[in-house]
Amino acid sequence: MTMLERLLGDRIKGGTLTVILPSSERSSVGSGEPHVTARIHDKKALLELARGPRLAFGELYMDGRITIEQGALIDLLSMVVGANRFEDGGHKGRLKKRFGLLKSLLPRRNDATASRRNVAHHYDLDERLYRLFLDPDLQYSCAYFRDPANSLVQAQEDKKAHIAAKLYLQPGQRVLDIGCGWGGMALYLNRVAGVEVLGVTLSEEQLRVARQRAEEAGVADKVRFELIDYRAVTGRFDRIVSVGMFEHVGAAHFGEFFATCKRLLTDDGVMLLHTIGKYGKAGKPDPFTDKWIFPGYHLPSLSQMMAASEEVRLIATDVETLRMHYGFTLRHWLANCDAHRAEIVALYDERFFRMWTFYLAAAAVAFEHGAMNNFQVQYVRDRRALPLTRDYMQEAEQRYRRPAS
Amino acid sequence: MTMLERLLGDRIKGGTLTVILPSSERSSVGSGEPHVTARIHDKKALLELARGPRLAFGELYMDGRITIEQGALIDLLSMVVGANRFEDGGHKGRLKKRFGLLKSLLPRRNDATASRRNVAHHYDLDERLYRLFLDPDLQYSCAYFRDPANSLVQAQEDKKAHIAAKLYLQPGQRVLDIGCGWGGMALYLNRVAGVEVLGVTLSEEQLRVARQRAEEAGVADKVRFELIDYRAVTGRFDRIVSVGMFEHVGAAHFGEFFATCKRLLTDDGVMLLHTIGKYGKAGKPDPFTDKWIFPGYHLPSLSQMMAASEEVRLIATDVETLRMHYGFTLRHWLANCDAHRAEIVALYDERFFRMWTFYLAAAAVAFEHGAMNNFQVQYVRDRRALPLTRDYMQEAEQRYRRPAS
Structure with a gap:
């Protein structure tokens, strides 16, 4: 089992995701249609994803450092979020840890x-x-x-x-x-x-x-x-x-x-x-x-x-x-x-x-x-x-x- | 101006309230229809009303120590509450003072x-x-x-x-x-x-x-x-x-x-x-x-x-x-x-x-x-x-x- 399969195995639902790593190694998780293939172009991207995937994934996609080689981006996102449905308990506080307390304690002032x-x-x-x-x-x-x-x-x-x-x-x-x-x-x-x-x-x-x-x-x-x-x-x-x-x-x-x-x-x-x-x-x-x-x-x-x-x-x-x-x-x-x-x-x-x-x-x-x-x-x-x-x-x-x- | 008129003058709306005191003295507040006449039968009732009217009024009515001599109880209540409509700011915290903090702080447990x-x-x-x-x-x-x-x-x-x-x-x-x-x-x-x-x-x-x-x-x-x-x-x-x-x-x-x-x-x-x-x-x-x-x-x-x-x-x-x-x-x-x-x-x-x-x-x-x-x-x-x-x-x-x- 690859690292990626261990990481994403239970976080994908309703489709198959194939990831091509910078090393050209391929890993697939999930099953059935739709099938989406994403390529991660550089090793640093992996680190950024691990550190804070919510922001990093969007920015890496925006910058062309993650590309969709087959299928649609929305299907990839749907597999990830669909595996963490609000109705099933959603993200269960994982986000809390990830984005720190400080930001949430500072009121966001919109004068x-x-x-x-x-x-x-x-x-x-x-x-x-x-x-x-x-x-x-x-x-x-x-x-x-x-x-x-x-x-x-x-x-x-x-x-x-x-x-x-x-x-x-x-x-x-x-x-x-x-x-x-x-x-x-x-x-x-x-x-x-x-x-x-x-x-x-x-x-x-x-x-x-x-x-x-x-x-x-x-x-x-x-x-x-x-x-x-x-x-x-x-x-x-x-x-x-x-x-x-x-x-x-x-x-x-x-x-x-x-x-x-x-x-x-x-x-x-x-x-x-x-x-x-x-x-x-x-x-x-x-x-x-x-x-x-x-x-x-x-x-x-x-x-x-x-x-x-x-x-x-x-x-x-x-x-x-x-x-x-x-x-x-x-x-x-x-x-x-x-x-x-x-x-x-x-x-x-x-x-x-x-x-x-x-x-x-x-x-x-x-x-x-x-x-x-x-x-x-x-x-x-x-x-x-x-x-x-x-x-x-x-x-x-x-x-x-x-x-x- | 009687004490009662001073007390109730601005707390009555949409009708006339006449109160007959234990001394048989009569005071009227408000104006127009409907007209309700209430009698307070004993002096102690006045004291109880002053202390906590929300509970006392109901209990005095229940016990026959306040009676409605003319008109309907609901019209009397309507005059009082109608003068303190929720839309107009309601009771504005007067109740808070009256009923103390203690009770509100104790959770009411319904096992x-x-x-x-x-x-x-x-x-x-x-x-x-x-x-x-x-x-x-x-x-x-x-x-x-x-x-x-x-x-x-x-x-x-x-x-x-x-x-x-x-x-x-x-x-x-x-x-x-x-x-x-x-x-x-x-x-x-x-x-x-x-x-x-x-x-x-x-x-x-x-x-x-x-x-x-x-x-x-x-x-x-x-x-x-x-x-x-x-x-x-x-x-x-x-x-x-x-x-x-x-x-x-x-x-x-x-x-x-x-x-x-x-x-x-x-x-x-x-x-x-x-x-x-x-x-x-x-x-x-x-x-x-x-x-x-x-x-x-x-x-x-x-x-x-x-x-x-x-x-x-x-x-x-x-x-x-x-x-x-x-x-x-x-x-x-x-x-x-x-x-x-x-x-x-x-x-x-x-x-x-x-x-x-x-x-x-x-x-x-x-x-x-x-x-x-x-x-x-x-x-x-x-x-x-x-x-x-x-x-x-x-x-x-x-x-x-x-x-x-």
Whole structure:
């Protein structure tokens, strides 16, 4: 039995992994399809992997020091994470040892300057990149697959309807969209429900695109966008929607987030918070994602979110845990990236392409087998702000949903 | 301005309260309808009220040392609690001072013996009492009012359908009902969904009635009842339902509760937990309820429940906060008690009647203005145990709901 077989023998599930070492020695672990062959190009890579595989594997792949000779990266990741499913006990504290206590004890502070920097890091990437792998409406968050076979376009449309329905909208209401991205949700809410929307973002790229789209749609007076930290917004809003922004708030700022939202909501206001979260106790961030993709991000557990919102007396009226949807979404994005490899490499370079697709593949697998999911939490200030039952959601969702094409 | 006006002037809202003191002096506070007149019969009662009003008021009412001369007790309670709405900041820590730290620091232990004693205290009351104020199916938990004008009978039927729909039942499955009461839910699930049910209770009265009902319905082989602590149940179940039992578990035992449920669930199992809870941070129990009605009870906040269930990796897939429903339910129960006053007094005595109706009225008001609500939380062990969307709930609920009569 080779060293590799001893190391990985019980950490691979649902496929066969062949590893080609720098010495050209080959070892195989696992069994059955799919079959993935990975090559490790230099001896130092082995050492780096042994020291901290979570960060090292991504960086080695990015740098071309690990390459996939046969099969797909996502299948390799799936074999590894699938052998450590959240449901089966997951990583059982092994991670704790690995990443030390110190980092976890230091609160990660995202003040306005850091937030701006963190957002620019990711969202000021060229708009053309996002156009190459997202749906045409540029929804950069978990879609809603009523059927796994649905197209990404359909699933993103259905996501908007699903969220809009939970906002219990009335025509003429004022809506605040915190972290509005390229403006797709704000424009949608105005179109289907006749509400006025203020979208705020910290990305100049997103702001430019969003404003242009509102102009083109002839609704720039009803759907406005501002480059402003949500904590600096003034006034009060009948509704708040926030999709895929809470991930960047950071646990140290949860209280501030909910206090701000409460301040910005009218007494009979309703908020819908859509965020990636964790099934179990919230843990430390993935080191690759934190370093290369989303600096300062934090994925909350429900208990964390609830503790913070209870503190300011926001009432959680409805929680839905979207379990499989983000895995589907990410696999679509990854396939789109692969289909547009040449354009993405031309925009950036091969290394960027590998970094980007590693992030998407690793995230997909984390939603499929790991601790990641997507929470939709509805909040009110006053228990009487919503109808007695959730039936209005179903009714509104059907109304908003476009006829199947 | 009298002392009473100074004391109560800003603590009354939505009505007029006239108090007749032992000296026959009258003071009025508040304004408008409804008008309630209360008489305090002895001077010592004033002292007891000043010392700890939350417990004293209930006990003085129970003992006839405070009487309602005009209007309804529930309107008086509504004026007091309505002036301190949860949404407006509630009691703001005044309670903390009042009830001391010591009690809150001592964990309330509900081991099997204490649980048995606590349950017997309440649920071994004569079945005839419950028949006088509950619906004919003896549902002793929050009903589901699709319309506030619905009858209690209708709302309890709709509650059962609402819960059954969230269990995602398939014919032939084995269901465990933890805290089965008089067996209504277990019999319902068997009838509408063709499942086998084991109901467990700690009340001999409930066991006797539940078994008799299963016999009469000719389903005693499919719907079984046992007098057993849920922690002593063995085997595994496809589904677990628990309605109005978690309130008695106690915060010190939440971890044990969820660990036990996880052990009892099959890998692809689904659980629906229906419990009274608190909007804000879970606080100390109401002293009157704890002393006279439900010894050892604890109302959880969502953050408390989530923290405990995350610890054992149960996945919360859906949370619905039923906000107004229990207030409606309790007002029906109270009206039924009033309508059967003579029978209840004949079963027990006047003092019991006053204690019982005080509990129902105070609870109704706490759901209407205070921090109380009713959570329905759906749990799974495996993220794949449920369909992608919640649409199945709507579909099943309509199927289970009996045609409106």
